[in-house]
Amino acid sequence: MNDKNNIKEIDLTELIQKLQNNRKYILKAVGVGFIIGIIIAISLPKTYKVDITLSPESGQNGSSSNLAGMASMLGIGGIGGTSQDAVNSTMFPDLIKSTPFILEMYNVQVTPLKSKRAILLSEYIETQKKPWWSYVLGLPGKTIGGIISLFSSEKKIDENKDIDPFRLTGEQNSKINAIKEALSASEDKKSGMTIVSATFQDPEVAATVADSAVAKLQKYIIDYRTRKAQEDCNYLEKLCKERKEEYYKAQKAYANFMDANRNVVLQRTQAEGTRLQNDMSIAFQIYSQVETQLQVARAKVQEAKPVFAIVEPATVPLGPSSPNKKINHLRTNAFRIYK
16 A cells, blocks of 8 residues: 555656647757767768688597597507697687787788778878867877977887887887777687677778788687697607617617627627617617607697688678768768758
8 A cells, every 4th residue: 555655647748748848958959969960970980890700620629539549559648638728719809909919910011992002000000080089189198298209308219110018109009909999809609600800991901900810810829729739749859869869879889899799709799799789779669669759749739730710701891880871871961961
């Protein structure tokens, strides 16, 4: 009963009457909002988005059992077992926005659609248009920076060559943030696909950067996953070379001794010959075993390489991705009215 008493009734007639009384204010607010929307729509630059869909697969999980079987037949244990990759597709979104990765994209060569000259991506970032309010809001900062530069005696740093990740300049940091905003990666948990996207104001640049980002991402993952196996392989190559030299040395010592004592029948001479022959046999067995391990390690490097199946490659977009079609239509009509 108390809840029913607290319920307030709404008089629709009174509400409609209030709206009619304030219709001029409402129409003015709607008109101002519409005009502001048109101004924003006209001021926003067009951007083009390129998506590349790839399916990262670990080359280790699918054939590790074959490698383990190969190692067991050769009498080697502990090779080819299952292991969990430290880098997987779930880390792509964070990896593609990391500063070391962006620095690799910093000097990628791009050729804008309306230009015949290839420039660096860091140089192209400076040519991208911004809304007019960005210049208005950034004017105080530029003014203060210009005043400070008049009294500063520091030498100008080459923004494209002298890049210290530990101590970035303001301009370098601004460009890096712009590239971070333009690049993105997402994972479809249902299909397991990874989508790498690049968004720029030029369609050619967007396609080039997206393709380069995927290539560098693949190289980074391959290098990371094969690093341990490659280190083991390099160590075994060095060890195999040392054991081979020891075997050749023991073989040469045995051959020289037998040539020098061919007609000698002393027991001491025969015992020394037997010892040298045993040393040569042991050296050969060790060298043969290390050589076998080296062959398995080389196969393990190949098995550890992940396979990236590109489902949807990069293509130059024919139309802008933003602003959307409605805003583009509104922008066109606004220009027609202006003309």
